[in-house]
Amino acid sequence: LVVQRVASKELRRAAEHSGARMIKRTGLKKSEDEIQKYLGFAARVYNDEKLEQVWVLDGGGKPMATVLVGAATSEVVGERERIAKDAAAAVQLSVRSGVVPGGGSLELAVAREVEQVRDGIRGMAAYGVDCVVEALKRPMSQIVANAGFNPLEKLGDVIAAQAGTGKISLAVDCDSGEVADMLDIGVVDPAEVKIYALKAAGEVAEAILRIDTIIKKREESKTKEVNMSGL
Missing domain, CATH: 1.10.560.10 (GroEL-like equatorial domain)
Incomplete structure (x- = not known):
């Protein structure tokens, strides 16, 4: 599966989740044994044509989750996104410091x-x-x-x-x-x-x-x- 025009931020997230290391295009000229050191792992990678998203599931690196936020208007989407970010931050803090x-x-x-x-x-x-x-x-x-x-x-x-x-x-x-x-x-x-x-x-x-x-x-x-x- 080849994906084109991917933002650097998304590439870094995919690398972190899969355990891979980012490499420049010129690095592809390295030997196969050297390239193996840059590879990561994921149980499943597939292209969701309906949502136009590429899903990387159960990677061998850092655990991650993606929350999709949608609404009828851009204003409502922005508000829901803010709520989702607040909720995610609250969960992170709860795991780190406990709850009261x-x-x-x-x-x-x-x-x-x-x-x-x-x-x-x-x-x-x-x-x-x-x-x-x-x-x-x-x-x-x-x-x-x-x-x-x-x-x-x-x-x-x-x-x-x-x-x-x-x-x-x-x-x-x-x-x-x-x-x-x-x-x-x-x-x-x-x-x-x-x-x-x-x-x-x-x-x-x-x-x-x-x-x-x-x-x-x-x-x-x-x-x-x-x-x-x-x-």
Whole structure:
């Protein structure tokens, strides 16, 4: 099977999947024994005339999969392609870093722990803790609202269920509106994404607080200069 006008990107993918090594056209002048070193393997290679695609199946190199995305219009195709790429990236991260319960259950469990710390805090710091708690409740609140349920009611149900059972994987099943174990119904998130999101949120909040402090100090120094000039 000879294929013409193949993009370099597709050639590299085919080589990776089959375990072959790419060679220039001039390399074909090498001896048969030398060319054997560049060859790969695939259980099946065939030309799909209907889709105008060449399929390379069960290669001897790096495992790969191809997802075909189609729709009636180019706009819808673009949106579906974006969703497919996000899903593939989520699967890759899940395999690499593991998974945690989804549906906002983990954030809500963290919020409950943070609320316990708040009891011993006074002053403006307590307000900061309250902001963190509210932010951690937002993911589940938004998910529930998007499903057409009352966020306040459902969050109260989940908080009570988590506290009563000690299971942090409880959240709202958006199909039924009932409290369910996210691990049991297969709603999970990549652990790396959750960790990164929480760290990024903390870093942004810290940066904002530092900026506010710098501005405040500058204002104080400017006020002193005005007072001195008045004297």
